[in-house]
Amino acid sequence: MRREGMSYNSPMYEKTxxxxxxxxxxxxxxxxxxxxxxxxxxxxxxxLDLGAGLCGPATMLARLGxxxxxxxxxxxxxxxxxxxxxxxDDAAQRVTLVEGDVATLSExxxxxxxxxxxxxxxxxxxxRDIALAAARRHAAPGAIxxxxxxxxxxxxADRAAGHEEKRIxxxxxxxxxxxxxxxxxxxxxxxxxDVERFGRRIESVEETFVVxxxxxxxxxxxxxxxxxxxxxxxxxxxxxxxxxxxxxLLVTVARREA
Numbered sequence: 001m002r003r004e005g006m007s008y009n010s011p012m013y014e015k016t017x018x019x020x021x022x023x024x025x026x027x028x029x030x031x032x033x034x035x036x037x038x039x040x041x042x043x044x045x046x047x048l049d050l051g052a053g054l055c056g057p058a059t060m061l062a063r064l065g066x067x068x069x070x071x072x073x074x075x076x077x078x079x080x081x082x083x084x085x086x087x088x089d090d091a092a093q094r095v096t097l098v099e100g101d102v103a104t105l106s107e108x109x110x111x112x113x114x115x116x117x118x119x120x121x122x123x124x125x126x127x128r129d130i131a132l133a134a135a136r137r138h139a140a141p142g143a144i145x146x147x148x149x150x151x152x153x154x155x156x157a158d159r160a161a162g163h164e165e166k167r168i169x170x171x172x173x174x175x176x177x178x179x180x181x182x183x184x185x186x187x188x189x190x191x192x193x194d195v196e197r198f199g200r201r202i203e204s205v206e207e208t209f210v211v212x213x214x215x216x217x218x219x220x221x222x223x224x225x226x227x228x229x230x231x232x233x234x235x236x237x238x239x240x241x242x243x244x245x246x247x248x249l250l251v252t253v254a255r256r257e258a
Contacts, residue, residue: 015205016175017076019193021054023164023175029060033237040144040253041066041113048111048138050102050131051119055081055095061113062094069109071098071134103130110140116147120219121211132226136256143256145228148237149214152185153248156211171197185213216243219252228254 013020037057041047041064049058052070054077061068072078078099085092098107114135123131135145162177176192188210195203220230233243234251243250 013074013076014207016191016193016207017074017080019173019175020077021080022166022173023193029056030237032239033057034060034064036234036237036239036251037061037113037146038064039239040146044112044144046109046111046140047113047115048109048135049115049117050134051116051123052081052097053077053118054084055092055097057115057117058095059085059088059092061115063091066094066113068095069098069107069111070095071100071102071105073099073101075099102127102134105134105138107138110138110143112140112143114139114143114145116145118148120147120214121150122209128222129226132222132228135228136226139256141256141258144231145223145254145256146251147219147223147254148249148251149219150187150211151215151246151248151250152213153246154187154211154213155248156189157181157187171195182210187211187213214250216245216250216252219250220254223252223254227257229257230254 037060041061045066047058047061047066047068049061049068049070052058052072055070058068058070070081072081078097082097085095085097098105116131116135119131120128157179159179164175166173172195174194178190180188182188188208190206190208192204192206194201216233223230230252232253235241235243235247236249237251
């Protein structure tokens with residue numbers, strides 16, 4: 001089963017999405033990440049965040065004075081993001097949240113910064129083509145794309161299963177995360193979320209997704225086909241650390257070609 005448009009390569013978040021904010025990211029970006037975008041966004045005014053999640057990066061860009069359109073295909077995550085934006089500071093008013101398929105994105109908005117953060121690793125080839133087509137469609141002249149990808153050096157599959165618990169009132173939420181390495185270097189991750197209330201199990205949901213392993217050459221090839229030329233590659237969101245083979249995180253900055 002797959003979602004239309006910019007889909008994930010599994011029914012990701014359809015079963016466990018309502019627990020995403022409970023166990024997942026706090027939508028807080030690091031100081032290094034802020035410095036990275038402050039550098040690359042200098043003189044730029046509009047950003048498009050494709051696969052915005054809980055809108056942490058979108059809000060960070062808004063605090064830099066940038067107008068942001070944040071696109072989230074998952075209805076569950078979009079609902080969580082809207083709640084956070086509604087309770088955020090005044091800078092969040094520069095973020096316009098769009099829920100829906102990236103394939104049909106047609107807002108009257110052309111961005112000079114396009115962000116694909118923690119997205120590339122989770123989507124299949126068709127969805128990648130859709131995402132880059134949308135990036136090209138909504139890119140202003142001279143726009144840059146900032147895209148992060150995971151490589152085969154990602155060590156999640158070598159770790160023991162992770163176990164997390166959160167208690168709210170008399171309800172206990174538990175999430176078990178298991179990893180397995182695929183032959184091509186991808187990592188398969190499986191979530192099981194159990195919910196107990198007053199000591200009685202009331203729900204157990206499972207979801208499996210794939211974290212894809214990419215290379216700098218493969219990312220450059222995909223961007224090139226969409227009309228973007230790579231300018232810099234980094235080992236994470238760190239301006240001082242260029243990417244080298246063997247790093248687990250690859251951050252690519254590419255510019256739209258004329």
